[in-house]
């Protein structure tokens with residue numbers, strides 16, 4: 468063992484993306500949500516945007532389940548589409564599908580995810596950005612929104628991973644998988660770039676949500 472170990476891929480990924488993580492976390496819409504300043508309808512609008520994003524992730528996944536690189540990251544235990552549908556039933560009534568529309572940034576984000584059917588490493592970049600985030604800050608966000616909107620279960624089930632007992636253990640295993648996958652040369656760099664892209668796409672969705680709710684110009 469050398470005294471100065473090179474940071475692992477998962478460490479470099481986290482370090483290189485943390486600035487954009489903080490920008491996504493600090494988006495005006497997110498801050499307002501965390502401060503309890505978004506009305507329930509605005510929260511429901513965000514949930515509907517999540518549905519379009521996770522639907523893109525979880526349908527693209529079907530093409531990659533048997534892929535040598537992406538396949539090992541894929542597990543139904545993470546699936547969010549069923550909980551998002553249940554949350555929308557609770558928030559908007561069961562006829563929500565007639566009214567739910569993707570905002571322009573959501574459309575762009577979902578389209579980019581669907582393109583990843585042709586690039587397994589890029590799919591992992593998007594998979595990591597959403598699900599590891601959901602299992603990290605997402606758990607705290609879930610506690611805040613449950614309190615703000617007085618919801619328990621339906622309406623906030625997106626934030627509960629009933630099939631993952633220990634998020635920390637799951638995330639450690641996920642990072643280990645990132646580090647032990649036999650990536651093609653330069654692939655790690657391309658994946659880091661795609662994670663940065665995924666953060667930007669998320670930040671754009673927050674900006675569109677803010678615009679839609681008349682919150683003024685995004686920062």
Ligand code: HEM
Pocket residue numbers: 477480481488491492493497501595596597599600601603604605607608666669
């Ligand atoms: C209010 C908003 C947010 C808060 C408070 C928050 C908070 C956090 C915290 C505290 C961690 C570190 C957890 C740990 O050390 O294990 C984390 C990790 C992470 N977050 Fe967020 N986050 C927010 C928004 C987002 C957004 C919008 C995304 C992307 C869609 C995201 C993606 C991630 C990812 C991928 C990680 C894992 C990084 C890694 O360990 O490799 N977060 N978040």
